[in-house]
Amino acid sequence: MKQTEQILFLEPVMKEVLWGGTRLRDDYHYAIPSEHTGECWAVSAHDHGDCLVACGAYQGQTLSRLWKEHRELFGDMEGERFPLLVKIIDAKQDLSIQVHPDDEYAKQKENGSFGKMECWYILDCDQDASIVIGHHAKNKEEVAQMIHEGRFEAFIRTIPIKKGDFFQINPGTVHAIKGGTLILETQQNSDITYRVYDYGRLTNGKPRELHIEKSIDVIQAPFEESAAVTKREIKQGQAMDREMLVTCKYYTVEKQDVHGNITMPQDKRFLIYSVIDGKGMIDGVTIKKGTHFILPTGYGDFTLEGTMSLICSYC
Ligand code: ZN
Numbered sequence: 001m002k003q004t005e006q007i008l009f010l011e012p013v014m015k016e017v018l019w020g021g022t023r024l025r026d027d028y029h030y031a032i033p034s035e036h037t038g039e040c041w042a043v044s045a046h047d048h049g050d051c052l053v054a055c056g057a058y059q060g061q062t063l064s065r066l067w068k069e070h071r072e073l074f075g076d077m078e079g080e081r082f083p084l085l086v087k088i089i090d091a092k093q094d095l096s097i098q099v100h101p102d103d104e105y106a107k108q109k110e111n112g113s114f115g116k117m118e119c120w121y122i123l124d125c126d127q128d129a130s131i132v133i134g135h136h137a138k139n140k141e142e143v144a145q146m147i148h149e150g151r152f153e154a155f156i157r158t159i160p161i162k163k164g165d166f167f168q169i170n171p172g173t174v175h176a177i178k179g180g181t182l183i184l185e186t187q188q189n190s191d192i193t194y195r196v197y198d199y200g201r202l203t204n205g206k207p208r209e210l211h212i213e214k215s216i217d218v219i220q221a222p223f224e225e226s227a228a229v230t231k232r233e234i235k236q237g238q239a240m241d242r243e244m245l246v247t248c249k250y251y252t253v254e255k256q257d258v259h260g261n262i263t264m265p266q267d268k269r270f271l272i273y274s275v276i277d278g279k280g281m282i283d284g285v286t287i288k289k290g291t292h293f294i295l296p297t298g299y300g301d302f303t304l305e306g307t308m309s310l311i312c313s314y315c
Contacts (some may be wrong), residue, residue, distance in 0.1 A: 004283050005056040008073075008294040009065065013049035015039035018058050018203060021092030023182055027124075029086065039089050042292040043272050045082035063294075073296035075269030080276040081114070083315055084251055085176045085189045086274060087290065088123070093179045097132060097156060097197040100190070101218045102171035108193050109214070116169045117250050118187035121311055122165040123150065123276055126180030132156045133167055134223030135174045143221045147212060157223060166245045168229045171306075172220035172258015184276060186253050186313045194218065221227075227288040237262070240304070253313045261305040268314040 012030060020038025024030045032039060035037070041049040045064035058070070066073055067082040074082070086164050100116035101109065120131075134157040137143040146155040156174060157297070161172035170177050174196060177183060194211035196219075201207070228248040234243045239260030245253045258280060272294050283303055295302060304310075 001057055003300065004285050006296055006299055007056060007282065007285065008058060008063070008066070008296065009032065009056065010043055010051040010292050011054045012292065013041040013051060014043060015049065019091055019093040019095055019179070021090050023090040024088065027182070030290065031071050038091065039083065039087050041087050042190075042274060043084065043086035043294065046085055046189055046191060050072075056167070073270070075268050075297040081189050083189055084313060085187050086185070086272060086299050086313065088184045089177060089183045089184040089185055091177045091179055091181045091183070094199060095177045096195045096199070097152070097174060097176045098193050098195050099174050099215050099219050100169075100171050101192055101214070105218055106190065106192055113192055114188050114190040116188050116192060117169070117171055117189040117248060118185055119168045119251075119253055120177075120185040121245065121253075121255070121276075122161050122163055122164050122181065123184055124182040125161055127159075129180045130158050130160050130178055131167070131181065132158050132176035132178065133169065133173060134225070135219070135221070137221050138229045140216075140219075140221045143219050144216045147196065147216060166224035166229065167233075168246050168248065170220070170226050172218050173223070173226075174219055177311065184274060184311055186251055186311070188250050236250060248291065251313050251315045253311065256304075256310045256312055258304045258306060258308050260302060263301050265301050266295045266299040269297055271313060272313045274311045276311055278306065278308030280304060280308045
C-alpha cells in the first residue's frame with residue numbers, strides 16, 4: 001500500500017444552528033446546508049456527527065468504526081470512543097453562556113458520558129470582538145445568588161480578542177463565543193453542555209432550555225485562568241515555525257507555520273492536522289485551508305511542504 005493511502009482525510013459534518021452564518025462556505029469553501037451554518041465537525045467520531053474517510057485505504061468508513069475495528073491505527077489506545085473532536089465554529093451571533101461538567105460529574109449525572117475540556121484558537125474575528133471566559137463571583141454562594149437574581153451583566157467576565165489568540169476552557173468555566181468570531185476548537189469527545197443564560201432570547205417564540213442547577217453545581221468559583229496554556233513562544237525553524245499552545249491531561253495542541261519543505265517523524269499514537277491557512281502538500285498530496293486529516297500510528301516520517309498554517313493535536 002502506498003504510504004499516503006493510510007492518511008485519513010476526513011469529510012466534515014456541517015451543523016445548522018440559529019447563531020451560525022455563511023463563513024464556512026465563504027472562507028472555507030465547504031458545502032453548507034443553509035445561511036445559518038455554525039459548526040463544521042472536522043474530526044469527529046461522535047454519534048451527533050461522525051466523519052467519513054474521504055479516500056485511501058479506508059474510504060467511506062466512519063471514524064468511529066475505525067476506532068472500533070482498527071484500533072491499531074490509534075496505537076491500540078484504550079477507551080470506548082475516539083478521544084478528541086475538532087470543530088470550526090462560525091459565530092455570526094452570540095452563543096448562549098454555558099459551562100461543561102468534568103468527567104466525574106458527567107459520569108454520574110450524564111449516563112457515563114465524558115466531561116468536556118476544550119480550547120479555542122481564534123481563526124478570525126471582527127475588530128471589536130470579545131468572548132466570555134469566567135465570571136466575577138467570589139464564591140459558589142455568590143455564583144448561585146447572581147444567577148438566581150439574573151445579574152448576568154455583572155456576573156460574566158468578557159474580554160477582548162484578536163486573531164491568533166488562544167484559550168483553554170477547563171470544565172466548570174463559564175464561557176461563550178460572541179458574534180463575529182471564527183474559531184478552531186479542539187475538545188474532548190463530548191457534547192454535554194449546560195446553558196446558564198441565553199440573553200433572554202426567544203426561539204420560535206420560546207426561550208431555549210436553561211440548566212441552572214446543573215450549571216451552579218459545576219461552575220468553579222472563584223474563576224481562575226487555566227494553567228495549562230503555555231507561554232506564547234514561537235520556535236522559529238528554517239522551513240517551519242512551531243508554537244506549543246497547550247498541554248493538558250486530554251490533549252496537546254500546537255500551531256505549525258510551514259514555509260518550505262520539512263520532514264518529521266509520526267511518533268505519536270495519532271496526529272490530527274487541520275490546515276487553517278494557505279496550501280501545500282503532505283507527501284506529495286495537495287492540502288489546503290479547510291483540509292483535515294489524521295496520520296495513524298506507524299505512518300513513519302512525513303513531509304510537509306508549501307506555505308501554510310496548521311493546527312496539530314494529539315494525545
Ligand atoms: Zn463549550
